[in-house]
Amino acid sequence: MKTVNHTPMKFVSWQWTLAVLLLLSSLLTACGGANNSNSNIGNQNGSNAAAGEATPAANNGNSSQEQTPTAPSGKVVVYTAGPEGLAAKIKEGFEAKYGITVEQFDGTTGKVLGRLEAEKSNPVADIVILASWPSAMAMKQEGWTQGYPEAANVDKLQPDWVDSDYHLFGYSASALGITYNTKLVSEPPTDWSDLTDPKWAGAVNIPDPSLSGSALDFISGYLNDKGEEEWSFFSQLKENGVAMSGANKEALDPVITGAKSIVMAGVDYMAYSAKAKGEPVDIVYPASGTVINPRAAMIMKTSPNLDNARLFIDYLLSDEAQALVTGAYLLPGRADIKADNRTNTEDIKLLDYDWNWMSEQGEAISAKFLELFK
Structure with missing residues (x-):
């Protein structure tokens, strides 16, 4: 980081x-x-x-x-x-x-x-x-x-x-990861980019960054690490049917019930808590890094x-x-x-991001993302 x-x-x-x-x-x-x-x-x-x-x-x-x-x-x-x-x-x-x-x-x-x-x-x-x-x-x-x-x-x-x-x-x-339904997903994705694969078409949620500050932190942190040209990644997600679905709980609930297979950039503690209660979910941290x-x-x-x-x-x-x-x-x-x-902090790979840049760019990034996913 x-x-x-x-x-x-x-x-x-x-x-x-x-x-x-x-x-x-x-x-x-x-x-x-x-x-x-x-x-x-x-x-x-x-x-x-x-x-x-x-x-x-x-x-x-x-x-x-x-x-x-x-x-x-x-x-x-x-x-x-x-x-x-x-x-x-x-x-x-x-x-x-x-x-x-x-x-x-x-x-x-x-x-x-x-x-x-x-x-x-x-x-x-x-x-x-x-x-x-x-x-x-x-x-x-x-x-x-x-x-x-x-x-x-x-x-x-x-x-x-x-x-x-x-x-x-x-x-x-909390850290942001890829939470998936274990009954629907036998081989979970290992990185963010995997979610552009057609096999996940229409099966993925992402929290609304206007309702979830952590989701906005992921989006801005990802762009801070990868560069502004990586807006193309989010365009590919949209084309693959990734749905913007409320705050963290609202994005996760359809995965728990099986209406969706995956929520990306959701807070990890909700996944761990649901799993401990016996829900069919688990979480992976993307290989390229994430945001804490x-x-x-x-x-x-x-x-x-x-x-x-x-x-x-x-x-x-x-x-x-x-x-x-x-x-x-x-x-x-x-x-x-x-x-x-x-998983503890030292075992979670981070993207290379700066909080000041993310905050300064947050309004513009949120507006652009909402326009893209509306």
């Missing part, structure tokens, strides 16, 4: 456009009590909300040294882009360990971003967890986050899964419960939480911890 350059970059507009559209929908159906998003966040008016109205100027991590966490009390507000089951277990474990209430909002990365934007003048969240590393990098650049260089076990994270001034903590990750998506946890600059937010980051990087991560079939953020139920 190309060296990750953590130079700040502009918040890409496609992400916010998607977030706002999702927000409008969720406000009409769920946000009154956030019941449809598994949220248990109550009314945040009062002193905590008022304390969150600080101007979001960049602090370059300096505020992380203003105070040290003291005796835990109260609550911490967490906005997280799943996985839902893992998020619930982390919430339960943190509350049991520290006696601090976690008020949690679960949603996609787009819904989390939309909620943050809606609450911008009256911030509520202490911690935000996104499934998209470029989105997290952009939040940092826009001054939404603060650093915490003293985080416990931060030195044990994978080298490229924490930024240079400790705003972004990649506590877990670290899931970034961040402390908000306007965090009303800063001490507890820092404790939450410490917990995410602890042995206990990392065991929960591997139990959910995700890659552990810490390099010293290995999963025994899936």
Whole structure:
């Protein structure tokens, strides 16, 4: 993988456009009590909300040294882009360990971003967890986050899964692969290019990059590695009947049921989880390489419960939480911890990509892909 350059970059507009559209929908159906998003966040008016109205100027991590966490009390507000089951277990474990209430909002990365934007003048969240590393990098650049260089076990994270001034903590990750139905596929493809073979005509799904940040990361990472001329590859996929089919779950479900044979560029932890439940699926990582998506946890600059937010980051990087991560079939953020139920990071070949390039080109790439596959 190309060296990750953590130079700040502009918040890409496609992400916010998607977030706002999702927000409008969720406000009409769920946000009154956030019941449809598994949220248990109550009314945040009062002193905590008022304390969150600080101007979001960049602090370059300096505020992380203003105070040290003291005796835990109260609550911490967490906005997280799943996985839902893992998020619930982390919430339960943190509350049991520290006696601090976690008020949690679960949603996609787009819904989390939309909620943050809606609450911008009256911030509520202490911690935000996104499934998209470029989105997290952009939040940092826009001054939404603060650093915490003293985080416990931060030195044990994978080298490229924490930024240079400790705003972004990649506590877990997923890799993108080729998931297939074992009843329908006896000899699975070994590389992305195999999916242009006529024998797979009409049998392959790919997640919609406007709904799945990880799918967009694959498309942009592939183009970053292979060159812009490789748009011809995606044209060949389209000609071979590859279908764009919702987000990751929506793309995988037809493969589980046998309506489709393969989903390409789907998140691997869903495949491992389905297989463990007895579903007829398995996954391969393409020989030419793939993309790994670290899931970034961040402390908000306007965090009303800063001490507890820092404790939450410490917990995410602890042995206990990392065991929960591997139990959910995700890659552990810490390099010293290995999963025994899936392929580990060092055994997955990566494409040669750069997150900054991918984010800068993301809007144009997404638009072109959607135009091609519409």
